[in-house]
Amino acid sequence: MGGSVRDVLKVPVLLAGAILALGYGMTRLVNQPAFPGLNSLAVRAPAFPKPGLHVSGTVWIDSPPLTWADLKGKVVLVDFWEYTCINCIRTFAFNKLWYERYHRYGFEIVGVHAPEFDIAFNVDNVRTAVKRFGLPYPIVVDDWFTIWKSIQVPQDAGWPARFLVDAKGIIRYRRTGEGADREFELAIRNLLQQAHPGLTFPASYTLPSADSPFAPGCGVPTDEMYMGPTYPGRDDLANPGAQKPGETKDYKLLSSVADGRAIVGGRWQTDPNGMIYEGKSQEPGPKAAQLEMRYHARELYAVINVSHGKPSQIYIQQDGEWLTQKNKGVDVKFDSQGRSYLTIAEPRMYYLIANSSFGSHQVSLFPTEPGLTINSFTFGNNCQTDFPHL
DSSP: OOHHHHHTOOOOOOOSSOOOOOOOOOSOOSSOOOOTTOOOOSOBOOOOOOOBTTTTSEEEESSOOOOTTTTTTOEEEEEEEOTTOHHHHTTHHHHHHHHHHHGGGTEEEEEEEOOOSGGGGOHHHHHHHHHHHTOOSOEEEETTOHHHHHTTOOTTOOSOEEEEEOTTSBEEEEEESSOOHHHHHHHHHHHHHHHSTTOOOOTTOOOOOOOOTTSGGGOOOOOOEESSOSSTTOOOBOSSSOOOTTOEEEEOOOSOOOBTOEEEEEEEEEETTEEEEOSOOOOOSTTSOEEEEEEEEEEEEEEEEOTTSOSEEEEEEETTEEOOTTTBOTTOEEOTTSOEEEEEOSSEEEEEEEEEEEEEEEEEEEEOSTTOEEEEEEEEOTTSOOSOOO
16 A cells, blocks of 8 residues: 555554564574564465466466465465565565575565556566566465455555465464564574574574664655545645546646645546546646656655556656756666656656655656556655665
8 A cells, every 4th residue: 555554564464363573683693592573373374376367366477376285394475565566676685685595494485466556467567577676486466366365464455565474384473564674584584493493594694784764863755645546535636626537637737736745737637546648749848748746755766657658758857957867766867958757668666766865855747748657656765775776
């Protein structure tokens, strides 16, 4: 789900028993002692459904369909993710590190892709994302949320949601939202050592920092912004008048826009998943159709696609100026006039801005061709910049 819900999820996972807070602070581990944060919840991991898009809404990627019999004796991380979700993207580096370290000891990851926007229901889009992010473990597409519901992640929860299953098939630990990577790695090690008494790990396997990416000093960014009525009450477009899905009309820019809100000027169509530009081909400029938004954060990301059009460019300014090499996101390029833009070809999350410090800014986006859809905006604080921007 969006905004702060994704950032600091406190979702009530309906499992018997409670998960205790974790408190170990070791930097190196050779033989990990008993870990009090691991409680047997007396809940067996539910069976994976019979595969098939028209059977259960599930398709396995880069793996044959798995069962818990196939995974018997393994410690398994079941990771619910979504390929446009920045909170999920920021967890991939540790997922891959843990897979590299502990797969040889009987650790497995099953990534369960549960979609949010319409573009994420397309299996080919998920395949492309798996390749781009370099995820080396089995992935199953869960378009009907069949696995999500069977493991009792609430339907209105957010991404990521991660469960650890022990070698006997019992759910032993869960974490909703990003962060707590140190505690999660400790939990993985303890379950492996429970499955293999006497197992030790190399001293070179240092643990992640215990620092929270949500500490007050990191800065509290703007909540996720939705450009369409994706969720009831979460439409962040500030233009007057109720948005009606399927309605196309000409909008006028307002004189100002508040933090966490956006305004559009020009001809746009309201879609449940975002705003679709329906004007003419154009060049960027003060009188051009555009979307303006205001935010406070260190980094800015956006989910954008051209599913209703063709690959095209979208130009971007911050605080009335073109971006520079010092503040551009990795997806931003410059034309022969030094104007900053992104080429939108794949339907995905794009890296727009990487400021040198946390601050408040206004951004203008100028589509150049009709059919471009802007779905949402997400943000990063001062402690959320050190991850592969893939």
